[in-house]
Amino acid sequence: MNACLFIIFSLGLIWGTWLIISSKTLRARPSDIQVIIYFFSLAFVVSMVLIWWAYTKGVFLELKIYDHSSLDSASKVVLTWPAQVIHWLREIVLDAVFDFIVIGVLVSIVIVPQFISYILCGCVGHAWQPRLVSCGMSFFVWGIIKFFTVFSGVAMSVAAWVYFGKIFNDSPSMDFLLACLGLFAAFGIILTYRMVEEIGKYISERCPKWISKTIAFLHLKATRNNS
Numbered sequence: 569m570n571a572c573l574f575i576i577f578s579l580g581l582i583w584g585t586w587l588i589i590s591s592k593t594l595r596a597r598p599s600d601i602q603v604i605i606y607f608f609s610l611a612f613v614v615s616m617v618l619i620w621w622a623y624t625k626g627v628f629l630e631l632k633i634y635d636h637s638s639l640d641s642a643s644k645v646v647l648t649w650p651a652q653v654i655h656w657l658r659e660i661v662l663d664a665v666f667d668f669i670v671i672g673v674l675v676s677i678v679i680v681p682q683f684i685s686y687i688l689c690g691c692v693g694h695a696w697q698p699r700l701v702s703c704g705m706s707f708f709v710w711g712i713i714k715f716f717t718v719f720s721g722v723a724m725s726v727a728a729w730v731y732f733g734k735i736f737n738d739s740p741s742m743d744f745l746l747a748c749l750g751l752f753a754a755f756g757i758i759l760t761y762r763m764v765e766e767i768g769k770y771i772s773e774r775c776p777k778w779i780s781k782t783i784a785f786l787h788l789k790a791t792r793n794n795s
Contacts, residue, residue, distance in 0.1 A: 581748035588755040593762045600758050604717055608751060611721025619729050664715060671711035679704045690790030709761045713754045720750025 588594065589601055682698040689695040727743035 578745055578748055581745070581752045585748070585752045585755055588752075588759050591759060593766065594755070594759055597762060600762070601755075604713065604751075604754050604758065607714060607717045608721045608724075608754075611718040612725050615722045615725035616728065619725060623729075664719075667715045668712065671708055675704045675708045686790070693790065693793035695787075695790035696794070709757065713757050716750045716754040716757070720747045720754065723747035723750060 594600055679698070679701055682701070686695045686698055723743045724747035727741075727747060730743060
């Protein structure tokens with residue numbers, strides 16, 4: 569990557585992340601900032617240790633041979649257990665699609681049946697208030713934030729090893745840029761989530777009376793036969 573573009577993008581991401589952290593919304597919720605920074609630090613430290621351990625075991629050369637052999641169905645390489653551990657972590661921890669699918673499925677299993685049950689039971693007057701909806705949405709959002717935070721910590725540890733340890737034949741600039749991008753995405757998502765909460769609260773407080781009365785009437789009808 570061109571050095572000038574790298575500096576511009578990196579400074580832009582760092583500045584943007586700082587602006588998000590300094591926003592009034594997140595300053596009112598310091599625990600959100602603390603959680604993200606903690607998981608970033610945890611992922612960074614654990615990755616530093618794992619990379620050092622994998623390097624001493626010769627895992628990276630083994631994985632390079634394994635990845636190359638996977639393109640050829642005729643040649644099969646059996647990984648040693650250290651390489652299997654790193655390969656599993658690489659496939660699971662850094663797989664965004666898998667992470668999002670698992671989180672989405674878990675949240676859907678909790679929330680969707682409740683709304684279907686509310687509608688069906690409401691037809692005969694035995695509906696009940698859906699539960700854990702807020703918790704489910706919070707779990708979904710924090711699950712996505714977790715991915716970007718862990719990804720950022722891992723990328724930063726790789727950048728550190730590339731720059732100081734010379735373990736990988738790579739430039740640390742791209743890994744550092746990805747780490748900054750991951751943190752920017754994590755803080756941007758939590759800021760958006762908190763702003764949506766505030767907007768929803770603002771709308772509910774200023775909702776026209778006929779809408780709130782209609783919702784209350786429908787809910788009363790749906791629960792009319794509950795003791």
